[in-house]
Amino acid sequence: MARAMTRHSEAQSIPVSFTLNGRLHEIEVEPHELLLDVVRDQLGLTGAKRSCDVEVCGACTLLVDGRPVSACTTLAFEVRGRSVLTIEGLAEDGKLHPLQQAFIEHGGFQCGFCTPGMILAAKALLDENPNPSEAELKHFMHGNICRCTGYKKIIESIMAAAKKMRVKA
Amino acid sequence: MLRRFRLEEPQSVAEVSELLGRFGESAKVYAGGTELLLAMKEGLVQYERLVNVKNVTGLNEITVTDGSVTIGALCTHHQLETSAALTEKLPALKKLEQNVANVRVRQVGTIGGNLCFAEPHADPGTLLIALGAKLITEKSSSKREIAAEDFFVDAYETALEADEVLTKIQVPVPAANGRSAYLKFGYLERPSVGVAIAFNLAVGCAGPAPRRVAEAEALLEGKSKDEAERNLAQAGAVAGRAAQAISDLHGSQEYKEHIVGVLLKRAFQRALS
Numbered sequence: 053m054a055r056a057m058t059r060h061s062e063a064q065s066i067p068v069s070f071t072l073n074g075r076l077h078e079i080e081v082e083p084h085e086l087l088l089d090v091v092r093d094q095l096g097l098t099g100a101k102r103s104c105d106v107e108v109c110g111a112c113t114l115l116v117d118g119r120p121v122s123a124c125t126t127l128a129f130e131v132r133g134r135s136v137l138t139i140e141g142l143a144e145d146g147k148l149h150p151l152q153q154a155f156i157e158h159g160g161f162q163c164g165f166c167t168p169g170m171i172l173a174a175k176a177l178l179d180e181n182p183n184p185s186e187a188e189l190k191h192f193m194h195g196n197i198c199r200c201t202g203y204k205k206i207i208e209s210i211m212a213a214a215k216k217m218r219v220k221a
Numbered sequence: 222m223l224r225r226f227r228l229e230e231p232q233s234v235a236e237v238s239e240l241l242g243r244f245g246e247s248a249k250v251y252a253g254g255t256e257l258l259l260a261m262k263e264g265l266v267q268y269e270r271l272v273n274v275k276n277v278t279g280l281n282e283i284t285v286t287d288g289s290v291t292i293g294a295l296c297t298h299h300q301l302e303t304s305a306a307l308t309e310k311l312p313a314l315k316k317l318e319q320n321v322a323n324v325r326v327r328q329v330g331t332i333g334g335n336l337c338f339a340e341p342h343a344d345p346g347t348l349l350i351a352l353g354a355k356l357i358t359e360k361s362s363s364k365r366e367i368a369a370e371d372f373f374v375d376a377y378e379t380a381l382e383a384d385e386v387l388t389k390i391q392v393p394v395p396a397a398n399g400r401s402a403y404l405k406f407g408y409l410e411r412p413s414v415g416v417a418i419a420f421n422l423a424v425g426c427a428g429p430a431p432r433r434v435a436e437a438e439a440l441l442e443g444k445s446k447d448e449a450e451r452n453l454a455q456a457g458a459v460a461g462r463a464a465q466a467i468s469d470l471h472g473s474q475e476y477k478e479h480i481v482g483v484l485l486k487r488a489f490q491r492a493l494s
Contacts, residue, residue, distance in 0.1 A: 063225070064227050064228060066228065082225065083225075083226055083227060083228035083271065084223040084224060084225050084226055085223075086223065105262065106259055107255060107259065107322070107323070107325060107326055108323070108410050110323070110325070113325065119299075119328045120324055120325045120328060121325050121328055121329055122325045122326070125254065125255065125258045125259060125262070126254075126329070127254065127258070129228070173324065173325075176324075191319075192324055194323060195322070195323020195324050195325060195326075
């Protein structure tokens with residue numbers, strides 16, 4: 053048992069080279085380190101929030117290669133060679149992304165705790181389906197929980213952003 | 222918080238099996254991690270090592286052969302919900318996959334992990350039993366097939382041996398398209414009850430493990446539509462009992478048994494429509 057415990061606590065370091073918000077990062081992580089902790093505590097990007105911690109609420113949503121994942125339950129080494137987007141990387145040249153702008157204009161948030169995850173999930177949706185029906189939007193977004201807005205204004209915000217992005221494209 | 226563990230990254234099924242054999246209960250297969258990591262974070266289970274199987278090639282493909290669809294154990298729910306092969310050959314499974322948990326879980330969670338973790342409230346096992354699926358498993362030097370209905374032993378317990386690896390799921394395609402259905406009901410993240418009809422009839426989520434209900438099948442199979450419809454209530458009652466429903470946060474035993482009957486009736490109608 054004693055030997056097993058020793059082996060258990062030996063640190064194992066995994067080199068992780070990945071792109072974070074468009075910039076290449078080379079870090080080392082241990083196998084058990086979670087992506088959310090690495091991004092928040094090591095890299096200082098606190099947009100993604102720890103809330104339910106069980107992949108249900110969506111507050112920790114990050115995009116990995118454009119697809120949403122729960123950073124609270126993603127091992128950090130899994131982003132080796134991949135591209136990670138956090139809410140901090142969404143605005144370009146100081147200009148807010150149409151989704152961010154729409155959430156402001158349509159009152160898509162109140163306390164704002166769920167908003168980074170909400171906006172990133174919505175981005176993944178619109179990248180895959182630029183013209184979603186309201187039913188498709190609700191199906192995609194049902195894993196992101198908001199305790200303030202009652203969702204109506206979130207849906208309006210995403211629909212408005214979708215329209216703007218289609219015009220732009 | 223996760224406790225520290227070591228990571229093994231084998232490249233072949235034989236290596237995975239060898240590692241599992243060598244480290245026994247102190248090691249666990251890790252694929253998508255959507256269920257395993259939660260249990261580890263909660264401290265419900267603890268492993269000295271995780272064996273990451275995602276570098277093993279050839280286990281994330283969906284292939285269609287004569288009368289069956291073969292699904293690699295590493296296929297994610299997202300891969301399945303967007304698969305053209307499933308749309309054409311196994312629409313009920315595709316629809317089920319579209320409704321597994323949420324978009325983030327579907328993105329990384331694998332079908333093989335879902336089956337092997339054997340969480341009682343998981344959906345796929347129930348439909349795969351109804352579809353008469355076979356689970357293909359391998360060890361370092363041998364291979365076998367386990368019928369889906371024999372795979373689920375109890376809650377979180379499968380027929381897999383310690384060094385055995387689930388590699389593929391082979392699903393027979395129902396003769397006439399659409400003659401299968403899976404319906405679930407629940408108001409929490411995970412479903413309270415699931416009922417599937419295809420070649421077989423199966424119930425899940427309500428009790429410790431998904432189960433085939435041959436006694437209810439006998440009331441419907443080979444009967445005229447009218448006769449089968451008359452027997453539906455009785456089949457529902459039989460299936461309700463067979464579900465071994467447990468009273469918990471998802472509902473009382475009695476309530477779940479009732480819902481099994483309701484879903485069976487609806488699944489029957491959907492499978493025929």
